[in-house]
Each structure stands twice: as structure tokens, then as C-alpha cells.
Amino acid sequence: MxxxxxxxxxxxxxxxxxxxxxxxxxxxxxxxxxxxxxxxxxxxxxxxxxxxxxxxxxxxxxxxxxxxxxxxxxxxxxxxxxxxxxxxxxxxxxxxxxxxxxxxxxxxxxxxxxxxxxxxxxxxxxxxxxxxxxxxxxxxxxxxxxxxxxxxxxxxxxxxxxxxxxxxxxxxxxxxxxxxxxxxxxxxxxxxxxxxxxxxxxxxxxxxxxxxxxxxxxxxxxxxxxxxxxxxxxxxxxxxxxxxxxxxxxxxxxxxxxxxxxxxxxxxxxxxxxxxxxxxxxxxxxxxxxxxxFETMRPAQVQDVTGVLDLIAPLEQAGILVPRSRERLETDIGDFVVIERDGLIIGCAALHVFKEERMGELACLALHNDYRGGKRGERLLEYLEAKARTLHAERLFVLTTQTSHWFRERGFEPATTDDLPKARRASYNAQRGSKVLIKPLKHPQG
Ligand SMILES: CC(C)(COP(=O)(O)OP(=O)(O)OC[C@H]1O[C@@H](n2cnc3c(N)ncnc32)[C@H](O)[C@@H]1OP(=O)(O)O)[C@@H](O)C(=O)NCCC(=O)NCCS
Incomplete structure (x- = not known):
């Protein structure tokens, strides 16, 4: 036995x-x-x-x-x-x-x-x-x-x-x-x-x-x-x-x-x-x-859904990420960027844009346990910040329960739910009690 x-x-x-x-x-x-x-x-x-x-x-x-x-x-x-x-x-x-x-x-x-x-x-x-x-x-x-x-x-x-x-x-x-x-x-x-x-x-x-x-x-x-x-x-x-x-x-x-x-x-x-x-x-x-x-960062495709689900499942179980269904992920996959290493998805993050408020939400940032500490998280963030700028967002926000310091160290400031776009405020889960952090996005002059 x-x-x-x-x-x-x-x-x-x-x-x-x-x-x-x-x-x-x-x-x-x-x-x-x-x-x-x-x-x-x-x-x-x-x-x-x-x-x-x-x-x-x-x-x-x-x-x-x-x-x-x-x-x-x-x-x-x-x-x-x-x-x-x-x-x-x-x-x-x-x-x-x-x-x-x-x-x-x-x-x-x-x-x-x-x-x-x-x-x-x-x-x-x-x-x-x-x-x-x-x-x-x-x-x-x-x-x-x-x-x-x-x-x-x-x-x-x-x-x-x-x-x-x-x-x-x-x-x-x-x-x-x-x-x-x-x-x-x-x-x-x-x-x-x-x-x-x-x-x-x-x-x-x-x-x-x-x-x-x-x-x-x-x-x-x-x-x-x-x-x-x-x-x-x-x-x-x-x-x-x-x-x-x-x-x-x-x-x-x-x-x-x-x-x-x-x-x-x-x-x-x-x-x-x-x-x-x-x-x-x-x-x-x-x-x-x-x-x-061997390793590349690129926009996600529908074929990546299974890889992303495998990557985030343990983080969802640990309560670090909000659970996402396969259907939701399939719908949102165009918002995701992934890091692929030898055919495996080892990192991901998503950017959801709220046009009216000129804001972007950074969501579902995750690195496979074995690949943390190699600045990949930072590279995903930089990539999505650049994308947010091209989509005319002026501020980037994130909702987080356990990772606020990581974001604080990268230019995010504490904020409240009142600072969120209207639609996002409506879907905010008060029970989860996530902290709201916002980072102003600098746009090139001229
Ligand atoms: C947060 C995360 C994406 C960072 O990815 P990464 O590639 O390891 O990031 P970097 O290499 O750029 O940064 C590593 C640094 O972040 C620190 N860090 C990692 N998690 C942290 C946390 N929860 N709070 C504060 N700092 C954290 C590390 O200690 C390390 O700092 P050090 O070099 O001074 O020791 C990754 O740790 C992860 O996937 N965490 C679990 C999921 C998560 O929390 N996602 C955010 C949901 S809102």
C-alpha cells in the first residue's frame, strides 16, 4: 500500500x-x-x-x-x-x-x-x-x-x-x-x-x-x-x-x-x-x-484556452484568482496575452477595456509556480500597459486580494470601488473584498 x-x-x-x-x-x-x-x-x-x-x-x-x-x-x-x-x-x-x-x-x-x-x-x-x-x-x-x-x-x-x-x-x-x-x-x-x-x-x-x-x-x-x-x-x-x-x-x-x-x-x-x-x-x-x-509572449488564441485553464486552476482553488468558466474564457480569450514555453502556457494576463471611462482592467495575471521570480510578471504587465495605451486607456486598475504589494511596487496606488468604471462597480464582489489599485498610464507627449 x-x-x-x-x-x-x-x-x-x-x-x-x-x-x-x-x-x-x-x-x-x-x-x-x-x-x-x-x-x-x-x-x-x-x-x-x-x-x-x-x-x-x-x-x-x-x-x-x-x-x-x-x-x-x-x-x-x-x-x-x-x-x-x-x-x-x-x-x-x-x-x-x-x-x-x-x-x-x-x-x-x-x-x-x-x-x-x-x-x-x-x-x-x-x-x-x-x-x-x-x-x-x-x-x-x-x-x-x-x-x-x-x-x-x-x-x-x-x-x-x-x-x-x-x-x-x-x-x-x-x-x-x-x-x-x-x-x-x-x-x-x-x-x-x-x-x-x-x-x-x-x-x-x-x-x-x-x-x-x-x-x-x-x-x-x-x-x-x-x-x-x-x-x-x-x-x-x-x-x-x-x-x-x-x-x-x-x-x-x-x-x-x-x-x-x-x-x-x-x-x-x-x-x-x-x-x-x-x-x-x-x-x-x-x-x-x-x-x-523556446519561450515567447504573444496574444492568446482559442487553442490556448485549455492551457490557460490548467495554469489558473490551482490559483482559483487557492482563492487568489476568481474562478472563470471555460465558456467565459473562450469569450474573453481575445483579451489575453500568454507566455508559451515549449508548447506549454506558463503565464497569462488579460486586459479588459472600459472605453467610456478610458480605463483598462488588468486581470488574471498568473505565472506557473516553477517560473516565478524571472520578471515574466513584469513583462506581461508592461505588454498590457502598452496595449492599454494604444486603446486610449488613461488608467489601469486591478482588483486583488493577495498581491497588492506586487502592484504597489509597480506604480499602482490604492483606490476605492467608487473609482471603478460603472459596469465593473456593479459586478464587484463585496464578499471577496478585493483591494482596488489604479495606475495612471503615461502617454507620449504630442
Ligand atoms: C504575481 C506574479 C504574477 C508575479 O510574477 P513573477 O514573474 O514572479 O514576477 P516578477 O519576477 O516580475 O516579480 C517577482 C517579485 O515579486 C514578488 N512577489 C511575488 N508575489 C508577490 C505577492 N503576492 N506580493 C508581493 N510581492 C510578491 C516576489 O517576491 C519577487 O520579489 P523579489 O524579487 O524582491 O523577491 C506571480 O507571483 C503569480 O502568478 N502569483 C500568483 C497569482 C497572482 O497573485 N496574480 C495576481 C492576481 S491579481
Whole structure:
């Protein structure tokens, strides 16, 4: 039986994950991992995590590599693997090994996704896996006089085919091989297939599982987030990363983000539960790459209603904010500004304008508990003050029970309900006894 502390811990943990569950539902994630991950004893755990993502409504495309499995087969035949500029040369014998390795690994993954034994994490789960000829390829050809033979490049992704399978709730499994209209098979790299698939599907996330953390070469510390511009600068700088292995991953992430994928994540697959930790905890455990900055402040949209409700629910329960129904929030959402961090709403505030009295009400100012003290509250206030000025408001007021000093320190003065606009006075809740504070808004001269 759980002790009361662990019960509380569990409930808190589950509630903390709920915004991420809402945020990820219905989104398309392409996840790639090397053949090393498949050979690892911890791989069944990763499969359970993928199954759970599928269960939570994530549209999931898995892309697996087969490099170590190909090398093992070549060794078995006494043949040395041949590479030129980091790219495998796939001759006839190597191609046989590629086909064998792709077939075997694919079957192993499908078998793991088919588990459903009682007492296992996948008990009662029925997952359909769709795999097939979704990737068209063309030969790399001859470069610098070297014929790469059956090593290929992605030519096209069968977007309709993959979307159809995802619409049915299937997990799509792609191998690092492709087929040409001439009926040939080509050996591809897993990250190339994953990047091309993520771009073609306009995926929300490209998740690249790596063999190690993406650490900064100068201080050895994990790089938590990068814009594509910052990532490109790192790629130009030799020694900026602790390992060369990360370079193709980072390049893939940059390319995907530049071509429309919302976010790319580099995650060390050796950490148990790595994908869950990255996707369902506040700051994750990997490196996030995005085209726009990780955190933005912007006017709210109807799609933000759920995120705002999740954010303010604990403050409403604590009596700090007045409860708002979903319907009311949907009606008022145009008055809101939000701070979005990696797809999550972590801050919000609203401005309601009373034209006749030339006054604005600052309402529903809230920051997620984990992000307080970073001047975000102040930035929301400044943003709405500027907006109020453009809407010709001359004074800004706020009704507050527990935060009056925060406002006093930012230029608000105590006032009374008589100073409120007529309509607001009528709806003032005397029982709540909120303090009224008003700030005059300076307008530029002239
Ligand atoms: C008030 C709030 C929006 C401030 O956001 P924030 O991003 O942390 O704000 P800033 O970083 O700009 O300011 C932080 C400062 O405000 C202080 N502060 C926070 N809450 C305060 C309160 N209720 N009363 C007085 N000061 C407060 C902090 O102690 C900190 O001061 P310090 O740096 O001197 O220690 C945030 O704390 C919050 O969401 N609170 C709960 C909701 C709320 O009270 N909303 C207002 C409803 S009217």
C-alpha cells in the first residue's frame, strides 16, 4: 500500500504531467533511434514508453537504424565494412546484410509492440504497427570517383500512406531502407529518413535518440536549448560539442526545424525513461532545438484556452484568482496575452477595456509556480500597459486580494470601488473584498 506521502507525490506528479498530456495529444512525433538502442537490454522499456505515447493520443512514427546489425553480419561473413567520408559503401554482399538486418530488427520491434501479457506494462494494450514501402530512395551515385552502389538518399516519403495509418491510430515503423521505382533496395541513414519524414509530415516534433548527452565542448555541461541559428553557429565551431557523434544529429535537427518542424529534441537514449522525462517534465533532460526562441509572449488564441485553464486552476482553488468558466474564457480569450514555453502556457494576463471611462482592467495575471521570480510578471504587465495605451486607456486598475504589494511596487496606488468604471462597480464582489489599485498610464507627449 502507498504511504500518504507517496500518495500525495503520485497525485502531484500525475497532475503536473496533465498539461503535457493535453499539449501532446493529436500531435505528430517522429522518433529515430540507432540499431544500438535496439540491441540494448533496456530497449523493451523504451518500447513501453512509445506504446504509452500512442495510448495518450500522440501520432507516432518510429524510425530505426541498423548500423551495428549490418556490421555484425559483415563480420560474420569475414568482410570489412567500407566507408567513405563517413558514408557506408553498400556493395552486393553488404546489401544482403542490410536486408537481413532491416528485416530482423523490424520484426523484433513489431514483436515487442505486440506484447500484452498481464502483469506487464503493456497489459491490455493492442497496438497496430504499420510498416512498408513508405520511403522512396535514389542512389547516392559516384562521388569523387567512389561508387556508393546501394547506398541511397531519400527521394520521397509517402505522406498520404503514413497519415492514413496514423489516422487509424497505428504506430508507423520505418526502417533505414528505401525502394526505387526500378525495384531496387537502398541503404539509408535512420536520421535522414526521420528528418525527411518529419519534414514531409510537417511533424510537431523530431526526436533523435542519441548515444550520449549533447554537451557543450567548453564546459562539458548539457546544452538545454538552442535556436537553429545558435545550433548552426555551434556546428561551425570545431570542438563546440563533446562528441563528433552528435554532429549529424544536430544537423538533422537544424534542417528539420528550418523546414517547418516545430521542435527537435536530442535525447540520450541511455537514460531510462528518456523520452518520457523529456516530454512530460518541466525542463526535460535533453537538448531542444527550435526555429523561434523556446519561450515567447504573444496574444492568446482559442487553442490556448485549455492551457490557460490548467495554469489558473490551482490559483482559483487557492482563492487568489476568481474562478472563470471555460465558456467565459473562450469569450474573453481575445483579451489575453500568454507566455508559451515549449508548447506549454506558463503565464497569462488579460486586459479588459472600459472605453467610456478610458480605463483598462488588468486581470488574471498568473505565472506557473516553477517560473516565478524571472520578471515574466513584469513583462506581461508592461505588454498590457502598452496595449492599454494604444486603446486610449488613461488608467489601469486591478482588483486583488493577495498581491497588492506586487502592484504597489509597480506604480499602482490604492483606490476605492467608487473609482471603478460603472459596469465593473456593479459586478464587484463585496464578499471577496478585493483591494482596488489604479495606475495612471503615461502617454507620449504630442
Ligand atoms: C504575481 C506574479 C504574477 C508575479 O510574477 P513573477 O514573474 O514572479 O514576477 P516578477 O519576477 O516580475 O516579480 C517577482 C517579485 O515579486 C514578488 N512577489 C511575488 N508575489 C508577490 C505577492 N503576492 N506580493 C508581493 N510581492 C510578491 C516576489 O517576491 C519577487 O520579489 P523579489 O524579487 O524582491 O523577491 C506571480 O507571483 C503569480 O502568478 N502569483 C500568483 C497569482 C497572482 O497573485 N496574480 C495576481 C492576481 S491579481
Amino acid at each position: 502507498l504511504s500518504s506521502t507517496s500518495t500525495e507525490g503520485f497525485v502531484r506528479w500525475f497532475r503536473d504531467s496533465s498539461p503535457y498530456i493535453h499539449a501532446h495529444r493529436g500531435k505528430t512525433f517522429v522518433v529515430s533511434f540507432g540499431g544500438e538502442a535496439v540491441a540494448d537490454s533496456g530497449f523493451p522499456n523504451a518500447i513501453h514508453d512509445f506504446a504509452m505515447l500512442n495510448g495518450l493520443g500522440v501520432r507516432l512514427v518510429l524510425v530505426h537504424g541498423i548500423r551495428p546489425q549490418i556490421d555484425a553480419r559483415l563480420r560474420f561473413h569475414g568482410i570489412e565494412a567500407r566507408y567513405h567520408q563517413g558514408l557506408r559503401i553498400t556493395d552486393e554482399t553488404a546489401l544482403e546484410c542490410v536486408k537481413e538486418a532491416a528485416g530482423t530488427v523490424r520484426v523484433e520491434i513489431e514483436a515487442l509492440l505486440s506484447q500484452g501479457l498481464a502483469n506487464s506494462p503493456m497489459s491490455g494494450v493492442r497496438i497496430r504497427v504499420a510498416s512498408g514501402n513508405f520511403v522512396a530512395a535514389k542512389p547516392v551515385g559516384v562521388r569523387n570517383g567512389v561508387d556508393f552502389q546501394h547506398t541511397g538518399e531519400v527521394r520521397r516519403i509517402d505522406v498520404d500512406g503514413i497519415r492514413g495509418a496514423l489516422d487509424r491510430g497505428d504506430i508507423v515503423l520505418l526502417s533505414a531502407i528505401g525502394y526505387s521505382p526500378t525495384g531496387e533496395v537502398f541503404n539509408l541513414s535512420a536520421e535522414q529518413v526521420a528528418t525527411a519524414a518529419a519534414i514531409a509530415l510537417r511533424a510537431d516534433k523530431l526526436v533523435l535518440l542519441t548515444e550520449q548527452d549533447c554537451n557543450n565542448g567548453s564546459d562539458g555541461k548539457l546544452i538545454r536549448q538552442l535556436t537553429t541559428g545558435e545550433a548552426e553557429a555551434l556546428l561551425k565551431d570545431e570542438g563546440a560539442l563533446t562528441s563528433e557523434e552528435l554532429i549529424p544529429h544536430l544537423k538533422a535537427a537544424v534542417r528539420a526545424c528550418r523546414e517547418g518542424v516545430q521542435r527537435a529534441h536530442l535525447i540520450n537514449r541511455r537514460i531510462d525513461g528518456a523520452v518520457l522525462l523529456e516530454l512530460f517534465t518541466r525542463d526535460g533532460i535533453g537538448t531542444l532545438i527550435s526555429r523561434t526562441p
